[in-house]
Amino acid sequence: MTNRTKARLSQRIADLHASPIREILSVLNQPGMVSFAGGLPSPESFPPCDLSAVPAEFLQYGASEGELALRSQIASDMHDIGLPCEPSQVLVLSGSQQGIDLVAKLFIDPGSLVALEHATYLAALQVFRFFGARFSRLQALLEAQDDAMQVPKLTYVIPTFQNPSGYCMTAAERDALAQACDRTGTVLFEDDPYRDFVYEPCERNPVCARLDRASWVYQGSFSKTLAPGMRLGFLVASPDLMPYLVRLKQAADLHSNRISQWWVLQQLQDPARHARTQALAQNYRVKRDNFSSYLDHYFKDLASWHVPQGGLFFWLKLKQTLDTRKLLPLALEQQLAFMPGEAFMPEPTAGTGQIRLNFSHATADQTEAGLARLAEVFRRALQACA
Ligand SMILES: Cc1ncc(COP(=O)(O)O)c(C=O)c1O
Structure with a gap:
């Protein structure tokens, strides 16, 4: 150049x-x-990928929030994992990587503090850095007792089978994290793409479900359980954040691929799922x-x-x-x-x-x-x- x-x-x-x-x-x-x-x-x-039955209407532009049937299915899945929500709280994403981008756009200005695990998902760091974040340790948030600390705007965590460490937070650790978010008012961003790959019994209930006051975003991915080439994920957020996230999604890509949404919904509704x-x-x-x-x-x-x-x-x-x-x-x-x-x-x-x-x-x-x-x-x- x-x-x-x-x-x-x-x-x-x-x-x-x-x-x-x-x-x-x-x-x-x-x-x-x-x-x-x-x-x-x-x-x-x-899974096999037979797209011959995709209705022609799916070739048209669609809703930024995602297909209603898929959002309803995701809301029902969220209920099953202990994070009840309305379909209106669900936003379908072009891969959960997009959720990181949208949430970063919503909260991070140059110099904004983001609390996270040391080490953490490298492509989240890439996005947060791009928007100018400074980083603080999750431990500092957990230990903060008074107003003396600078409260991170956002707290990004992967509590279940963390990337890269593989660590799964205990119930007590999840409670402590939720309490710290409620106490300080930091927004909790819980990233959960690996929860289905469980090999030993362990606590997996979302930390977001334990919050009383703090705003939150929880996200999941269909890349690991279905197929990453479909580029589909979702987020669920506290109602106060949804209007902003939907507008950011509109500005980013209008909507996610409707053929992928159709295929993923077939997989989620398959009795053999x-x-x-x-x-x-x-x-x-x-x-x-x-x-x-x-x-x-x-x-x-x-x-x-x-x-x-x-x-x-x-x-x-x-x-x-x-x-x-x-x-x-x-x-x-x-x-x-x-x-x-x-x-x-x-x-x-x-x-x-x-x-x-x-x-x-x-x-x-x-x-x-x-x-x-x-x-x-x-x-x-x-x-x-x-
Ligand atoms: C913790 C974490 N979050 C988000 C993603 C992005 O996943 P995708 O965009 O494929 O849904 C990954 C991918 O490996 C990941 O490990």
């Missing part, structure tokens, strides 16, 4: 950084590549257990980790605090991909020694061979630093 064009870019473009995950995804299609990097569902998990989701979770449980035993075998001397109770990721802490971004090119040379932990950190860091590994996408054979080779990459790097 010429300097003349550069001078015409908006000031906020200075805060627009490439998403590390999208850049890694671009090399993943190379033949022979084994990826533990993205949060990709297993390709065998996609719950059996299918359970079978998928069971399949991922097996993948998690296999991954866990290969990690025990190949990584025991290199790293420590907790076996996640759900979700799609292992979060490893290497025995040395390296900058794992430097190890990524070495892994890619061996046709292996992982996510460096530094990408999930709200503050710049010299190195965390943490990595995120996805276990849903690779086949069993790829997993064993890939983890064996990845361990060698890390072993050599750790020896070089010792």
Whole structure:
């Protein structure tokens, strides 16, 4: 780009950084590549996609809020998970990533404080940074006892099978978070794309359902349970926020893809839906257990980790605090991909020694061979630093 064009870019473009995950995804299609990097569902998990019955009227423009039948179904699903709401509180999204964008537009000015988990979903950080957010620790919000603290405008959390850590908040932690939001008046933004992938009994009731006063947004995704290519998610919000969110959605893309909405509704109303989701979770449980035993075998001397109770990721802490971004090119040379932990950190860091590994996408054979080779990459790097 010429300097003349550069001078015409908006000031906020200075805060627009490439998403590390999208850049890694671009090399993943190379033949022979084994990826533990993205949060990709297993390709065998996609339901059949027969669009021959889509009514012709779905080719027309639709409502910004989304199809009423889909919104009603989502409201009914919300009731079932303990977050009762009206269909009027549901906004269909073009992927739940859009929810992050809309909520950021609604709350974040340059310098606005956003409380979040350290580490957190890297593409949420990308959006929040773009709008100029400053970050504070969730812990500081939980510990705030008086008016002395600067109240974050927004609190962004992934309480259930967190990305990247896989952690699932206990009932007491959820209560404490809801109380902190009520006490301080920060707006709670709960992101919940992994809740259906549960492998051990654990608390999953939304934190938003525990609020008495604070405004809130809860969002879910159809990417992991159905198909990410459909680009469909949803948010549910406290009624005070809905008019703004609907207008932001209008301005962003008029409405989400109606063919995707039709297809997703068929899937949600399929009598076999719950059996299918359970079978998928069971399949991922097996993948998690296999991954866990290969990690025990190949990584025991290199790293420590907790076996996640759900979700799609292992979060490893290497025995040395390296900058794992430097190890990524070495892994890619061996046709292996992982996510460096530094990408999930709200503050710049010299190195965390943490990595995120996805276990849903690779086949069993790829997993064993890939983890064996990845361990060698890390072993050599750790020896070089010792
Ligand atoms: C925590 C979290 N939120 C949101 C998203 C975006 O999902 P999508 O836009 O596919 O619904 C992801 C994707 O991996 C995620 O991990």
